[in-house]
Amino acid sequence: MEPLKVTFTFTSPVVKDSEYPLYLDALLAWCVMDEAESIGHGDAWAAADDLSHLLESAEAEGGWVWKASALRFTPASERFMMNMIRRCDPLLYMDGMDRGRIDMRRKRNSINAGSGQERAYQFLMPYQWMEKAEAWCIGDKEAIAEALARLSGVGKLTRNGFGAIHSVTVEPDSAAATQWRLRVLPAGMSGADGFQYVPALQCLRAPYWKKTNRVMALEPLLL
Numbered sequence: 001m002e003p004l005k006v007t008f009t010f011t012s013p014v015v016k017d018s019e020y021p022l023y024l025d026a027l028l029a030w031c032v033m034d035e036a037e038s039i040g041h042g043d044a045w046a047a048a049d050d051l052s053h054l055l056e057s058a059e060a061e062g063g064w065v066w067k068a069s070a071l072r073f074t075p076a077s078e079r080f081m082m083n084m085i086r087r088c089d090p091l092l093y094m095d096g097m098d099r100g101r102i103d104m105r106r107k108r109n110s111i112n113a114g115s116g117q118e119r120a121y122q123f124l125m126p127y128q129w130m131e132k133a134e135a136w137c138i139g140d141k142e143a144i145a146e147a148l149a150r151l152s153g154v155g156k157l158t159r160n161g162f163g164a165i166h167s168v169t170v171e172p173d174s175a176a177a178t179q180w181r182l183r184v185l186p187a188g189m190s191g192a193d194g195f196q197y198v199p200a201l202q203c204l205r206a207p208y209w210k211k212t213n214r215v216m217a218l219e220p221l222l223l
Contacts, residue, residue: 001056003176004144006135008154012164013080013127014073015156022154023183024135025068026206028054031147048206054147056138061188063204063215067138069182071154077129085122127162136179145170184208185218195220 006024016022029048036047055066133154137144148168155163173179181192184202191197200219203210 001139002141002172003174003180004137004139004141005171005173005176005179006137006144006148007167007169007171008071008133009166010130010133010154010164011166012161013077014130014133014154014163015125015127016073016154016163017126018156020208021070021183022133023068023070023206023208024137025051025055025066026208027151027154028068028144028147029206031150034150035147054139054143058189060186062186062217065183065185065189065204067180069136069180071133071135072182073128073133074131075128076131079126079128081124081126083122084125125157127157136173136176136182138176138180141170141172182220184220187216187218189218191218191220195222197221 028051032051032054033044033048037044041047051066055068057064057066145168148170151165151168152158153163153165158164178192181190182195184200184204185191185197186204187199197218197220200217201214202208202217202219203213204215204217205213207213
């Protein structure tokens with residue numbers, strides 16, 4: 001395995017309005033899951049826990065991480081706001097009740113989309129054109145390139161065409177020997193040069209949104 005830089009370019013604006021940075025190892029975990037699911041693996045997401053064929057790992061007091069940074073985006077435009085309306089789907093809701101997946105105290109035969117938890121609501125979603133997104137890692141160049149070929153988009157609303165990937169380049173980069181540390185790190189691990197880290201409750205590995213997996217860690221500012 002060797003120090004690598006991964007560069008993404010896009011054919012559509014990216015929606016990345018989230019409290020969680022986008023991590024390269026999380027994207028690779030999705031790719032591993034997608035491949036496992038395509039061959040009929042019984043627990044595809046469990047297969048995604050093992051990225052040892054793609055990435056090196058590092059351990060310190062407080063836990064361990066894959067040697068893969070968060071994505072750093074280079075904007076190509078200002079941020080724009082998109083108006084969206086989210087509606088409850090009555091058919092899916094009723095189907096969920098019929099199957100027992102939605103626990104209700106009493107059966108209902110109607111949905112009130114004007115009030116309550118099923119109401120439709122309006123919100124603004126920010127998006128931005130990006131020149132590129134870069135990430136650094138210590139890993140297997142060919143294996144990472146092959147895995148990322150399964151990825152069609154990055155960020156939110158990819159199902160609506162946002163964040164569509166134009167190209168992915170994986171190339172050797174000596175700077176990645178330290179730049180992979182541009183990510184949340186175990187509390188006892190030193191960070192990347194030139195960046196300030198602060199203590200925070202965060203997940204060390206994917207899924208980064210799973211709050212029950214949070215531990216005290218070090219998070220870089222301005223990711």
